[in-house]
Amino acid sequence: MHIVWITHRKFDDFCATTPLALSHGLMQEGFDLTIINPDQNGQxxxxxxxxxxxQQSHKRGLQGLSFSKNVKKILPSIAPNFEAAIVDWQVGYKVISILASLAVPVYLMDRSPPADQGLLASLQWKVWKKSWKTVYEGVAKHGFVVSPKHADFVKRQLGIESSDLAVVPAGTVVNSIGENLVKTDTEPWKFVYHGRLDRHRGILEFMDTVKELNQQGVDCQLTLIGDGNVTSAVERMCKLFPSLFRFKEQMNHDEIFKELSNHHIGVLPMPNRRVWALASPLKRGEYLASGLLVVGIDHSGHRFVDGKKPWMHLFEGPKAVDSIVKFVNSIDSNDLAILSSEAKTYAAEYLGWEHSIRTLAGVLQGDNHE
Structure with a gap:
C-alpha cells in the first residue's frame, strides 16, 4: 500500500522526532511511503x-499558506500514485479536499492544536477548525490525535464521533547510553530541559524556581537545550548565574540521549494552558527512557492516565519550590538507582513507538480493506 504524507514539518527540525519515528514505523509495517515537505531535494x-x-515562504505566518499553495499545484499529476494520504492539519483543508476529489482517501494528522499566541494563533485556529471540519463532513476518513484529552477536545469543539478518531501518542526509544542514575552526596541535582525555548512554555519561570531552590538549600543546576524566542534571555541568565545554568544549542536525537544521560531530573515546565493540557509530550517519554526522574507542572498533558508514579513528581506552579524540595530530599542514592531503573522499564513497556505505529497502521489498513 503506497501512502503519501504531506507535512509542513522539516525533518531536520528539532521537533521532527515524531514524523521520523512514524515514517520509519510505517516502512517497517510494509507500507510504501512518500514524504512531501519543505526539505530540499537530496535531504x-x-x-x-x-x-x-x-518550497515554502521563509516569513513566519506565511509558511503554511505558501506550502499548501505549492502542494496544490502538483497534486493532480501525482495523486494517482497513492492509495491513501496523511495530511497535517497545518497543510489545510483545500489540499484535503483536492485529494478526496481525486479519489485518494485522506487521514488528518494533528500532533498539536495551535500553540502560538496573538494574531498568528487566531489565524492558525481558523485553519485548524477548517481542516478538522473535513473529518466531520466525511471528506477526510479519519483523524489522528495525540491523547484522549485531545480527542475529547476535538469531539467537544466540532462534534466529531469517537469512531472517526484514533489516538497516536508520542513514543520513545529506550536509551541504551549509560547505566541507571547515580548521584554522590556532594554532587548537585542536575535538571535538564530540551525542546523549544519559547516564552509560553514556562522556561524562564522554571529558571527562577532553580534560583529559589538553591536559596532553600537544594544544590542544583539546570541545562537547557534548544532554541526559541527566549533564547537570548536564557543566555543572559547563564552568564549571570554560570554555576546554576547551562545552555546548549539544538542537537540531533542521538546527541540528546547522550546529554540526557548526564542528568538526574527532566523538567516539564509547560503551564496549564489548553495546548499543553491536550498534549502527549515527547520529552516526557525521552526523559524516562533515559532513566531520568521527572518534575513538572500538574495538568492532564503531563499526567499518566494510569495514576501517579514514584519517579515523577508534578506540582502546582505556585508551590513549585516547596514541592520539589520535599521530593528531592526524600530520595537517597539507593532510591535514585531504583527509581531510574523503574522509569526505564516503564518507558520500554508502555511508551515505545511500536504502540503508536500499530494504531496508525491498523487504521490505514483497516479503512482500505473494507
Missing amino acids: HDGFPWDHISV
Whole structure:
C-alpha cells in the first residue's frame, strides 16, 4: 500500500522526532511511503522512503499558506500514485479536499492544536477548525490525535464521533547510553530541559524556581537545550548565574540521549494552558527512557492516565519550590538507582513507538480493506 504524507514539518527540525519515528514505523509495517515537505531535494537520500520537495515562504505566518499553495499545484499529476494520504492539519483543508476529489482517501494528522499566541494563533485556529471540519463532513476518513484529552477536545469543539478518531501518542526509544542514575552526596541535582525555548512554555519561570531552590538549600543546576524566542534571555541568565545554568544549542536525537544521560531530573515546565493540557509530550517519554526522574507542572498533558508514579513528581506552579524540595530530599542514592531503573522499564513497556505505529497502521489498513 503506497501512502503519501504531506507535512509542513522539516525533518531536520528539532521537533521532527515524531514524523521520523512514524515514517520509519510505517516502512517497517510494509507500507510504501512518500514524504512531501519543505526539505530540499537530496535531504532524504539516506531515508528508506521517497521524497518530494515543495518550497515554502521563509516569513513566519506565511509558511503554511505558501506550502499548501505549492502542494496544490502538483497534486493532480501525482495523486494517482497513492492509495491513501496523511495530511497535517497545518497543510489545510483545500489540499484535503483536492485529494478526496481525486479519489485518494485522506487521514488528518494533528500532533498539536495551535500553540502560538496573538494574531498568528487566531489565524492558525481558523485553519485548524477548517481542516478538522473535513473529518466531520466525511471528506477526510479519519483523524489522528495525540491523547484522549485531545480527542475529547476535538469531539467537544466540532462534534466529531469517537469512531472517526484514533489516538497516536508520542513514543520513545529506550536509551541504551549509560547505566541507571547515580548521584554522590556532594554532587548537585542536575535538571535538564530540551525542546523549544519559547516564552509560553514556562522556561524562564522554571529558571527562577532553580534560583529559589538553591536559596532553600537544594544544590542544583539546570541545562537547557534548544532554541526559541527566549533564547537570548536564557543566555543572559547563564552568564549571570554560570554555576546554576547551562545552555546548549539544538542537537540531533542521538546527541540528546547522550546529554540526557548526564542528568538526574527532566523538567516539564509547560503551564496549564489548553495546548499543553491536550498534549502527549515527547520529552516526557525521552526523559524516562533515559532513566531520568521527572518534575513538572500538574495538568492532564503531563499526567499518566494510569495514576501517579514514584519517579515523577508534578506540582502546582505556585508551590513549585516547596514541592520539589520535599521530593528531592526524600530520595537517597539507593532510591535514585531504583527509581531510574523503574522509569526505564516503564518507558520500554508502555511508551515505545511500536504502540503508536500499530494504531496508525491498523487504521490505514483497516479503512482500505473494507
